[in-house]
Amino acid sequence: MTEQKNQFFIDYLTSMGVSQSLAEYLNLFGLFILTVLLAFLLDLLIWKVLRIITVRIARKSKTNFDNFLVTNRVPRYFAHIIPLLLVWEALPFIFLNFSYLGSIGSKLTLVIGVILTLQIISSLLRSVNDYLKTLERFKDKPINSYIQVFMIFAWIAGILTVFAIVTGTSIWKFFTALGAASAVILLIFKDSILGLVASIQVSINDMLRIGDWITFDKYGADGNVTEINLATVKVQNFDKTITTIPTYALISDSFKNWRGMEQSAGRRIKRSLIIKQNSIKFLNSEEVESLKRVQIIQRYITDRNDKINSYNTENNRDKSLVINGRNLTNIGVFRKYVETYLENHSAINKKMTLMVRQLSPTPQGIPIEIYAFSSDKRWENYEYIIADIFDHLLAAVPYFDLEVYELPSTFSIQKEK
CATH class of the missing domain: 2.30.30.60 (SH3 type barrels.)
Incomplete structure (x- = not known):
């Protein structure tokens, strides 16, 4: 039936005085243009209908997935399927007398079909990806x-299929x-x-x-x-x-x-003050009494001093020389002060590790390290908390007759001269 319809147009052209070969080429050209035009119009019509339907569904739907399908042009790619099938069905009719061109047209249509399939798969996967990113557990x-990874295998399979075609x-x-x-x-x-x-x-x-x-x-x-x-x-x-x-x-x-x-419940603070070694000393009774005025360690100094005096008395220690027996040191009291200060600081998480430790001596001095965790983990607030703590401690060091090490400046050297 197809051959008879095709031959009808050729016979009509030859009856008009056109040669047989030219009539066949004109028939081929006309049918090809007509098929392409029909496919284009059908593609445009289907796309218009699909767009109206998908947009209405997307507006009424509670999920965002259909919105991503529209955004990634999934309906647009699906609109190409029926026109492509139309071209495929029309190929035998168009190239009835041109088997070689018909073979090329068939292969080209199949290649376009493979590429369209890959585009549909890619757009669907992009839509799935965009949708999953809106879900909390997949963000x-x-x-x-x-x-x-999937698309790599899909493209490999597609390229192999194209080569085979x-x-x-x-x-x-x-x-x-x-x-x-x-x-x-x-x-x-x-x-x-x-x-x-x-x-x-x-x-x-x-x-x-x-x-x-x-x-x-x-x-x-x-x-x-x-x-x-x-x-x-x-x-x-x-x-x-x-x-x-x-x-x-x-x-x-x-x-x-x-x-x-x-x-976690906090952000770690790990920073040191380096104390000059020659500023470390035993505390005499007058200095102990003076430090009792520091309220947050008043009880500690009183209890500790009483225990030290009791021990020295019971063991008959000669305190005419201060090194004999037990003694409070200014660096030890300072460590206790820093620890108590942190325990009372509102920005420090008391449920996590909190300690003030003395590290190994260095050529610069004795590092007193703070190891604690701030309750606020935000960077700006975290830095503010650290600055606030060390501002206070640097200002408190002289009250214990201690000195913080720093490299000498030209001014300090000239002042000593």
């Missing part, structure tokens, strides 16, 4: 990495050839394979999530993770610059993730 998951050979022969060329393929896709392995390990071991604050000294990264892809991880630094880190570097190198601190 920090590297969904992009999994989608990229164009060459007219079986797709299994390409898989056989891939086995022989595996070394070359591994070399070409080395970064993608390493990124795939890294993405899987990062996800399984929960090493990194979107939104985590990380510091990666090797790459100069210090900020929040904004994106995790198959090949790269993007970090927005606190100075608003963007650092791109290879995904594989997350498992091959060392980086610091601050998530544990952010999820």
